[in-house]
Amino acid sequence: MPNSTYQFQFELLNQEVSNDAANEPNRGKATYQKSSRRVHTLIDLYQGHLRHIPRYHSMVLTVATHPPRNGEGLEMEIEDRNNLHQLSPSSWNRFEECPRKYWLSRQGLPRKASMPASMGTAIHNSLEDLCNVDLSGMGAEEENWLPSSAREALEKNWEIEKELFLNTQRRPRWKSELFPKALDGLFGSLRVLLRKAQLAETDLSRVSIGHWKKVLEIVIETESTLVSECGRLMGRLDLLISNSEGGSESWIVADLKTGKPPRGELNENVRRQLLLYRDILKQNRPNHPTVHAEGWYSANQSVHQAKGPPILEEALEAWEGMMPTKEPLEPTPSETSCSFCxxxxxxxxxxxxxxxxNLTPGGMFRDEVTLLIRFDEESGAALFERAPPIGNSGDLTKSDHRFGAILKDRALEKMRKMKSSGFEGHLFLGSARVDGKVMHLGDWSEILPWSPLLSSVTHQIQ
Incomplete structure (x- = not known):
């Protein structure tokens, strides 16, 4: 194995640390086990170096690996790249929607798991597994292998995502009943890839080993990290494939989409993402052929090409505006930016x-900022009082608006824990379901302390 460098991000939660690196406070050692797409790390860093890093703070590490000797595990030299500020498509989209939303996303706050995101990741990783499958010992004419292999790959990645999901503090219920939908999504992705290899077969059971080898011939890379020459822009493409339609070779930067397909033009966020991937790739590989960027929608196997002029200069301008600051960036509240924030x-x-x-209350599901008036821990019945704001700093006051609520499942457990801890402050209620004059909170809801953040806890002078 040649020397390699990996860059990855992880969250410091409650790692056990020791003083083994006392003489090198910014460096340490790690061992790792590398699968087709993951580098699993066991970090051992000097405790004094972690002392001032807040809980849930994200770090970016650059890891240089050296070839193993005599069967020994690989050693890594780790350099803290905490000060590295990079723009990704998702962070750019958040910034464009609302600079305050972007700023909050960079403060090391606990993130919320979502079923669509976990399902999408499982599908992405399963497609990658199938693009790296070992076909040795299988005859070219062998059929009826792809559906079972796809299911096996998805079952493995489904369990991986489930474990990560259930270990996340902020999460709804894991929906095992969505596995068939995820499998349909994976099958849809495979059909798009087959079409790109000029194989029109839609019955996956009839795709032979020979057919799949033809598919793999057009796959250049899977799950590849893209970083601009300046290091300020980055992204993660799903597939890079070659295309010879029309008689001349071109490349397609493909991003797999497991959400709702567009009816017409691509969503601006998706278009910007694809163009950024396209242009970073072109910058990294100056001898590239013509490069196209496409969104592949697994739900209906539709392909949508992103068209537009070069976007790197625009991205670098956004990068400047997204520099870490101690004070929060300006908010731009709207239905679009706030609905799923x-x-x-x-x-x-x-x-x-x-x-x-300036914002509607919402329909069946609403968010509220409240004070708990009464709570029956046995039945889950509660009485809340809405807490209107005073000024722009998150201070609250009393009101005459009170409403009843029924809590169950995770919402009930959370409220019991907060009461037993002695918490008496204001509460944020997320996704409370409205039923007449009563609200219902359960696995789909959130109950969090109202904690306005008006100054960065992670900001460092760049």
Whole structure:
């Protein structure tokens, strides 16, 4: 194995640390086990170096690996790259939607797991596994192997994602009943890839080993990290394939989409993501042929090409505006930016906009900032009082607006824990289901302390 460098991100939660690296506070050692797409690490860093790093703080490490000697495990030299500020498509989209949302996403706050994201990751990783499958010992004419291999790959990745999901503090219920939908999504992705290899077979059981080898001939890379020459822009493409339609070779940067397909033009966020991938790839490989960027939607096997001029200069301008700051960036509350924002418990701006009438309350599911008045731990019955804002800093006051609620499952467990801990502050209620004058909170809901964040806890001078 040649010398390699990996760059990856992880969260410091409650790692056990020791003083083994006392003389090198910024360096340490790690051992790793590498699968087709993951580098699993066991970090051993000097405790004094971690002393001032807040819980849930994200670090980016550059890891240089050396070839093993005599069957020994690989050693890694680890350099703390905590100060590295990079723009990714997702962070750029958050910044464009609402600079405050982006700023909050960079503060090391606990992230929320979602079933669509976990399902999408399982499908992505399963497709990658199938693009790296070992076909040795299988005859070219052998059929009826792909559906079972796809199911096996998805079952493995489904369990991996389930474990990560269930170990996440902020999460709804894991929906095992969505596995058939995920399998359909994987099958849809495979059919798009077969079409790109000019194989029109839609019955996956009839795809032979010879057919699949033809597919693999067009696959250049899977799950590849892209980083611009300046190091400021990055992304993660799903597939890079070659295309010879029309008689001349071209490359296709493909991003697999497991969500709802567009009816017309690509969503601007998706278009920007694909163009960024396209342009970083072209910068990294100056001898490239023509490069196209496409979104592949597994739900209906549709392919949508992203078209547009070079976007790297625009991305670098955004990077400048996204530099880490101690003070929060300006909020731009709107239905689009606030509807599915996961940082509302730390953002007073959306609540001000809601109380000012600039945001609608929502339909069947609503978010509230409240004070708990009464709570029956046995039945889960509760009485809340809405807490309107005073000013723009998250301070709250009393009101005459009270409503009853029924808590069950994880919402009930969370409220019991908060009561037993002696918590008496204001609460953010997320995704409370409205039923007449009563709200219902369960596995789909969130109950969090109202904790407006008005100054960065992770900011460092760059």
């Amino acid at each position: 996961e940082w509302k418990a730390w953002c007073p701006s959306w609540w001000n906009a809601r109380m000012d009438g």
